[in-house]
Amino acid sequence: MPRAATTTDVFNAVAEPLRRRILDFLARGEQPVNAVVDSLRLCQPQVSKHLGVLKQVGLVSVRGNGRQRLYRVNAEGLKPIHDWVMAYEKLWADRLDRLDDYLQRLQSEGTPDDR
Amino acid sequence: MPRAATTTDVFNAVAEPLRRRILDFLARGEQPVNAVVDSLRLCQPQVSKHLGVLKQVGLVSVRGNGRQRLYRVNAEGLKPIHDWVMAYEKLWADRLDRLDDYLQRLQSEGTPDDR
DNA sequence: GATTTATATTCCGATATGGGTATACGTCAA
DNA sequence: TTGACGTATACCCATATCGGAATATAAATC
Structure with missing residues (x-):
């Protein structure tokens, strides 16, 4: 199919x-x-x-x-897509939060290396 | 193609x-x-x-x-979809607002019929 | 009615998709 | 090594997609 x-x-x-x-x-x-x-x-x-x-x-x-x-x-008509995607927004928002944490830690500890 | x-x-x-x-x-x-x-x-x-x-x-x-x-x-990875759909959210939100107006008008004028 | 304009529909070919079955690969256990 | 388990891949088929060209429909104008 x-x-x-x-x-x-x-x-x-x-x-x-x-x-x-x-x-x-x-x-x-x-x-x-x-x-x-x-x-x-x-x-x-x-x-x-x-x-x-x-x-x-x-x-x-x-x-x-x-x-x-x-x-x-x-x-x-786009609402189904909207609703579906929104359910995932939180997931990646969390990851971004963790990224924020990480970046802030980096900053306070000084840049470890490159990238 | x-x-x-x-x-x-x-x-x-x-x-x-x-x-x-x-x-x-x-x-x-x-x-x-x-x-x-x-x-x-x-x-x-x-x-x-x-x-x-x-x-x-x-x-x-x-x-x-x-x-x-x-x-x-x-x-x-869903961000592209999210971003694209969000651009339309306002459009339909406007329409829903108008629906709200309509429903409120209905209510203040008394229910015309059933439903 | 005939013609032009605006749009929809039909037919075609090339292509890639998704499902199924069989099989290959990689890892752990004995 | 051999075997069992977990997963990936290869191959094939039926199907529907998109694009293109030609044509049909609908409405306005002459």
């Missing part, structure tokens, strides 16, 4: 660098497809496809305006 | 649900491979491979102990 469907899983949808860049661009505000195409210098079908994926997982929403389709970020 | 190498990109490494579960398990503390195998009920080669990916992207570190290999989470 290959990876969980990219169209189902937010983690997967965001695993694609281009989709992240598209989201980053849309974060500035609602934009039509062509704005993405021009800004990121991509082929239009490619952009449409990536936007399709982002839409399926709920990371963007669309609104038709004449012949344009305006895409906007739905940041709440 | 297929997706960016799973062994290079932290986002990608974590896109695989099983790898997330493995990380979650390791978050409780350093564990040998077999503990993962038993706990998650997976095949051993599968686990070794996923651990290999996690190691390559720096999400876990290994330490040999006799014939065991003890894996431990390196939570700092």
Whole structure:
């Protein structure tokens, strides 16, 4: 079985660098497809496809305006990732604390060597 | 070109649900491979491979102990994801604020219907 | 209705992924 | 040395991904 469907899983949808860049661009505000195409210098079908994926997982929403389709970020869609990562923040914060301790000890003891 | 190498990109490494579960398990503390195998009920080669990916992207570190290999989470490796997602937190926080406003308005005006 | 503009969809090929099975490697014990 | 245990690796298959080119759909304009 290959990876969980990219169209189902937010983690997967965001695993694609281009989709992240598209989201980053849309974060500035609602934009039509062509704005993405021009800004990121991509082929239009490619952009449409990536936007399709982002839409399926709920990371963007669309609104038709004449012949344009305006895409906007739905940041709440990132909450699963946020929540998951946050659970680890404490872990590495602890390590950073220990690093701080270490560095402070170094300082008070004088630098032992190089690195 | 297929997706960016799973062994290079932290986002990608974590896109695989099983790898997330493995990380979650390791978050409780350093564990040998077999503990993962038993706990998650997976095949051993599968686990070794996923651990290999996690190691390559720096999400876990290994330490040999006799014939065991003890894996431990390196939570700092998740920082890129953390940083990226945090940039969006404000966006959806705003929306939640608006939701708060909405709910408060509802309450002060009396519940319109049910739910 | 015909044409242009904006976007979506389809089909294709190359590639790498994840799972499975078998096997190799490394370490400890007898 | 031989064997048992813990883990890593190699190989194969089925599948889905991304990108590209061509084409289809939808809406506005003439």
